[in-house]
Amino acid sequence: MSLPEAPPARPPTWVPDVPAEDPGAATGPWTPALAATCASAACLVLLVLGVLAARPDVAVLGAAPLVLAVRALRARPTGAVQARFEAGDDDPGAPSRAGRLHATLVLDGPARWGLVTTTRQGRAGAEVLVRAVGGRRLPVVASTVRTGPQEIAAADVQGVGPDGASVAEPTPAVTRSTVVLPSTTPLLDLPLPQRLRGLTGPHESRRPGEGGGLRDVHPWVPGDRLRRIDWRVTARRSPDLSELYVRREHAQAEAVVVLVVDSRDDLGPDPRTWRGSVAPRPQDATSLDRARQAAASLARAYLERGDRVGLDDLGVRRRPVPPGGGRRQLDRIRHALALTAPEGEPAARLRPPRLPSGALVVVFSTFLDEESAQVAARWRTAGHRVVAVDVLPRVRAAGLYDRERLALRMMTLTREDRMAELVDQDVELVTWRDEPAVALRVLARRAQRRAGAGVPR
Structure with a gap:
């Protein structure tokens, strides 16, 4: 059973750390199916007409199917049909193939057949009739390009009795959720902070x-x-x-790198969904998905080289992930990135978050407002080397009205001016949608050409 959706460019991994809900069970009685009821009524009419008209042949035509229908109704089940989700058979620690999420739908009960209807995020999925004698385990596969907490599928099951003569009430909808971790992109040379720390390192x-x-x-x-x-x-x-x-x-x-994600914006490629009244399409990766992938890629690249990496969030005031090293630090950062999401109206910050001395700061934002740009500029004024990563997806302007095109153009010009001011303040800019590995290599080599850059004097 598959829930089709556009496959992602790179496969994410998924961690089924959200347990399945309680099994759903049909509580209503088994009732005759509409087709069986109509057929029995038609057979009864033929039988009565045959008797009244003294036509045995007509009466026999209605009597035999009527006997079979009564026999099937007398043999209808009496128990409840149950459905529940379990984790898929795949190894939860291994990457999913083609960006697919797996789960298993388990059917229990006295039903001979089961009519399974699945949905995902409010969109219609598959509707299949399966044999359910002795229970049944059905694999459910859903494609995704998103990261973070999301629903794999929701399903309800209607039991069907022998010969399809009786049906049960549909079970309450059961769901299975998971947390999709961001994937990583291989990176080559990376920029270093202006000062290195410690007595050992790479x-x-x-x-x-x-x-x-x-x-x-x-x-x-x-x-x-x-x-x-x-x-x-x-x-x-x-x-x-x-x-x-x-x-x-x-x-x-060693270098100390602090990744700062701006979780206030979760924007898709369609500008008409930026107001929040309409959700982005499930097959479109949003700016927050790109920010998660970019931060996870940089974290993996720096940690593999022996540096220390931390994580902070501009949109939510919670305890940041302190800088650390090793494989467990990468797992901690990826899980924290997957749980990063907009949480209401963020409060205005009076000052930027505190950072370790001499750290390299990488800010992931859409830069559609002044706050993220002002925070990056303050960190640069304080002496940190700051890299601003633009994670806004490529905008689709097709289908917009003239007023919408004008508003998009004005916002684009304001955003470009804001980013140009960042460059004037010596904040280095990287656009994640345009060959980020090449842009990061250019920044790394640019620092090497300056006398004494990247190391303390």
Whole structure:
């Protein structure tokens, strides 16, 4: 049983951490089917006409089907039909194929057949008649391009008795929900903050230490280790060994990255749905879906390189995910991103959230209002390196009225001016819908060309 929907560009993973609802059971009695009732009435009329007209052949035509109908009605079931959802047979930790979500619909009860009707997010799905003798397990598959909490399917079942002569009341609708984690995109070179932290890490800093490249060759002083003596340089510069020379290296350090998601906007490609009165189409990925994917991709790329990554939300005031490293930190961030959603009217912030010193800040927003741009500018003024990621989907202007086109044009110009001001304030801009890996590589190489960029002096 499949609920068709447009497949996504990249498959998301899903975690069935929301339990199924209580099994639905039909509480009403088994009643004769409409077709059986009409057929019995017609047979009874033939039988009466045959008797009144002294026509045995006509009476026999109505008597035999009437006996079979009465026999089927006397053998109709008496128990209740039950339906419930269970988790799919797929491994919940493995990526779903083609962006599909799986569940299993279990049918129990005395019914010979079951008429199963499924819906998803208010849209009609499949309607099938299945054999249900001894119970039945039906796989339910739904395609999705969305991330976050969502419904896999809702189903109700109507039991059908022997020969279709009786039917039960439909069961209450049962649903199965899940949390779809955002997928990740491979990224190449990544920008680094202006200052690196710690005494160890994957990046080479300008501070003297161990583990990095050659810093210089210096005469030996008390405190230098003997194993760092460069005997070739010593033999060349001081043949009589009156002075020893040691090789000094750069220290290794790590980067601290804070991902900031603006969850106030969840906009689709159609501008007519931006007012909130009409929901975006289920087959369209929204700006929040893009923000989740972009943040998860950057988190995975930085964590795989040994850096520390944290997560914060501009739309909701809750405790952020503190910077950390490792595989568990990536799982924590992806789950927090999946649960990120607009929650009413956000309160105005008096000051931007506090960040670790010297952190790289990546802001994911549509930049349709001033708040996210002002927060990014304040962080840049405070000395952080800030990267603004534009997650607004490509807008579909086809089918708009003239007034709607004019409003969209004015909003687009205002947004472009706002983003140009960010660039003037030294906030680096990346558009996620246009080759983000290439844009991030350009930012990484641009920092490497500046003397001392990416590392503390």
